[in-house]
Amino acid sequence: MAVLVVSGGLSSAGAETLHIVATTSDLASLARSVAGDLAQVDVLIPPGADPEVFEPRPSDVTKLKDAAVVVRVGLGFDHWLDKLLIMHGDASINRRGAGYVDASAGIPLLEVKGRSLDPSGADGHAHGLANPHYWLDPANAEAITAAIAGALGAVAPASKEKIREQRTAYLAELTRSLARWEGMLAPYRGAKLVAYHNTWPYFARSFRLDIVDVIESKEGVTPSPARLAKLASIIRAQGVRVILHEPFEPDDASLLLARRTGATVLKLAPSVGSAPEAVDYASLFDHDVAALATALSASAN
Numbered sequence: 001m002a003v004l005v006v007s008g009g010l011s012s013a014g015a016e017t018l019h020i021v022a023t024t025s026d027l028a029s030l031a032r033s034v035a036g037d038l039a040q041v042d043v044l045i046p047p048g049a050d051p052e053v054f055e056p057r058p059s060d061v062t063k064l065k066d067a068a069v070v071v072r073v074g075l076g077f078d079h080w081l082d083k084l085l086i087m088h089g090d091a092s093i094n095r096r097g098a099g100y101v102d103a104s105a106g107i108p109l110l111e112v113k114g115r116s117l118d119p120s121g122a123d124g125h126a127h128g129l130a131n132p133h134y135w136l137d138p139a140n141a142e143a144i145t146a147a148i149a150g151a152l153g154a155v156a157p158a159s160k161e162k163i164r165e166q167r168t169a170y171l172a173e174l175t176r177s178l179a180r181w182e183g184m185l186a187p188y189r190g191a192k193l194v195a196y197h198n199t200w201p202y203f204a205r206s207f208r209l210d211i212v213d214v215i216e217s218k219e220g221v222t223p224s225p226a227r228l229a230k231l232a233s234i235i236r237a238q239g240v241r242v243i244l245h246e247p248f249e250p251d252d253a254s255l256l257l258a259r260r261t262g263a264t265v266l267k268l269a270p271s272v273g274s275a276p277e278a279v280d281y282a283s284l285f286d287h288d289v290a291a292l293a294t295a296l297s298a299s300a301n
């Protein structure tokens with residue numbers, strides 16, 4: 001009886017398995033969908049951790065070993081990758097290398113600031129050039145996967161056609177899912193929300209929601225009592241019923257505002273792996289859209 005054995009860097013198709021390294025779980029999930037069994041995909045930021053305070057250890061450079069493709073968020077979000085790439089030294093995955101993917105390159109960005117700003121931001125937080133949370137609009141998966149497929153095709157030209165087919169099939173499925181998600185949130189079009197961190201502008205634009213304010217006075221800075229009083233009056237005046245909160249952020253300010261105003265605090269997953277149900281890119285939206293629809297439905301009664 002024939003037994004198919006997969007080992008030693010060979011995929012089931014017999015071709016050499018590529019090694020892809022992504023900075024975030026979201027980009028890793030999209031890379032897996034495009035690459036299928038052609039590649040093994042690793043992620044640098046541990047899923048569930050706050051990506052904007054992550055700092056790699058020097059030993060993380062070993063995770064780049066044999067990497068044919070690296071995929072990053074860009075816009076300063078994962079600025080620390082530059083240090084690892086320089087330590088690693090391989091020109092093919094450094095900037096301008098065939099295997100280097102800055103996934104922000106083809107994205108219509110929101111909250112774009114002057115290009116003269118330091119992309120890593122003065123305080124180490126990372127909304128330097130534009131809002132970096134662009135993976136939270138499912139329509140942006142098209143540009144992200146195009147960039148990943150382009151680099152994969154360049155480093156493995158023999159697999160170009162298979163990569164193209166896998167990407168097309170994945171995007172078709174995602175488009176069907178997007179129609180379903182839009183339907184679930186359609187009754188809440190224009191719903192006013194407050195968020196703890198400025199994570200959701202792409203998500204809000206995609207699903208026609210209105211983020212009226214952000215609790216953090218700037219990225220990583222907890223609000224003052226005066227700011228909290230102002231936020232409470234905004235929440236009451238605008239009829240905000242739901243406060244969006246990231247699982248890894250301190251929640252005392254959000255809970256205090258909820259107590260003062262009667263709004264509900266809803267923890268949404270900003271990335272794959274930050275809620276147990278969000279195991280990949282599509283289930284991230286399955287989880288967030290269902291949780292938000294439920295919270296908005298309950299608060300409407």
Ligand SMILES: [Zn+2]
Pocket residue numbers: 052126127132133197198199219
């Ligand atoms: Zn952020």
